[in-house]
Amino acid sequence: MKCKKVIKKLAIFLDGQAGEKDNEAISNHLKTCQCCGQEVKELTSLSFLLKQEKESVQASPYFWNKIEQAIIQAETNRNVLDTIWEWVNRTLIPVGATAVVVLGLFVGTNLGSVIYTNIAQILNQDNSSLAQQEINQSLNLNTLNDFPQESIGEIYTGLLAESNLPEQR
Amino acid sequence: MDERELISKSKQGDRPAFRQLVEKYQDSVINMSYRFLRNKEEAEEAAQEVFLKVYLSRNTYQHQTKFSTWLFKIAVNYCLNKLRDRKKFPFSRLEEDLPAPAEFQPDKLLEQENLNRAIRKAIDSLPDQQRTVILLNQFEEFSYQEMARMLDCSLSAIESRLFRAKENLKRILAPFIKKDEI
Numbered sequence: 001m002k003c004k005k006v007i008k009k010l011a012i013f014l015d016g017q018a019g020e021k022d023n024e025a026i027s028n029h030l031k032t033c034q035c036c037g038q039e040v041k042e043l044t045s046l047s048f049l050l051k052q053e054k055e056s057v058q059a060s061p062y063f064w065n066k067i068e069q070a071i072i073q074a075e076t077n078r079n080v081l082d083t084i085w086e087w088v089n090r091t092l093i094p095v096g097a098t099a100v101v102v103l104g105l106f107v108g109t110n111l112g113s114v115i116y117t118n119i120a121q122i123l124n125q126d127n128s129s130l131a132q133q134e135i136n137q138s139l140n141l142n143t144l145n146d147f148p149q150e151s152i153g154e155i156y157t158g159l160l161a162e163s164n165l166p167e168q169r
Numbered sequence: 170m171d172e173r174e175l176i177s178k179s180k181q182g183d184r185p186a187f188r189q190l191v192e193k194y195q196d197s198v199i200n201m202s203y204r205f206l207r208n209k210e211e212a213e214e215a216a217q218e219v220f221l222k223v224y225l226s227r228n229t230y231q232h233q234t235k236f237s238t239w240l241f242k243i244a245v246n247y248c249l250n251k252l253r254d255r256k257k258f259p260f261s262r263l264e265e266d267l268p269a270p271a272e273f274q275p276d277k278l279l280e281q282e283n284l285n286r287a288i289r290k291a292i293d294s295l296p297d298q299q300r301t302v303i304l305l306n307q308f309e310e311f312s313y314q315e316m317a318r319m320l321d322c323s324l325s326a327i328e329s330r331l332f333r334a335k336e337n338l339k340r341i342l343a344p345f346i347k348k349d350e351i
Contacts, residue, residue, distance in 0.1 A: 012313060042339055050303075052284055053289065056200050060213060063191075068184065071225075074225055
């Protein structure tokens, strides 16, 4: 193992968490390399130094009480939310769905009666062609205007006659 | 009652069992939070928030992971978020005032308080990722595997962060290291 790799692995080696292979390779390397030996001294010294920082903070006597209060508060909030959600599920959704259906029926009925009243008014007028146009427009029957006016038999005969024309020539 | 049993009971909403868990870990969590936030009141509040989060999400904990790993993962994330907030709102920072390294007098270098301050200052100057692994490794003594699981990264990433953190600390704390050199 080369110095560069050994130096990178030294921290994990000194923490005793390097793999068996790495452990052996680093140990062998350190037996001969003074430069890496110096690095080991520095890292050991650093670890020792960091452990000197002994300042610690103690929990206040009311530490648990504050947590317990916060838990109770959070659970109360959660219960309120759960209750609201349950009420929404049990009441608001069925009521809402019913309201949508009722509203649909109401709008549909009113819209239908308006259309039929208009048609009846138009039909009552003397001008039948105007009435026909209004009906066609309101029921969108103009799209059927492309259909031929003849009977199916006449159409068939016509088509046959057209297909026989070139032979006759 | 062992830890596993306490966790199981806590999962069922047994508050006295959860209290025992809190009492077991409260000092570690407060001290780690303090090392991140450098303010005693904030550290205690952070620890309380962490335990509250732990209680409220206790049903998501799985026994395959060590409880301390799960707890510290929540604590580390909480502290890192706090630090991010501080960077966004620098005037809200409540950090206790620490003297700059230049203020240290050579004749006082061996005094414990000055040494503590120098170490704290050095650790605080590290980028968040390096600071996190140094705190977890040096002060909480988590294994590399546990740190990788806690920080959702690979083992080699932990190795690399720790290597860079130690290189930086060696550079910053060079005068102290020379004094203590073996």
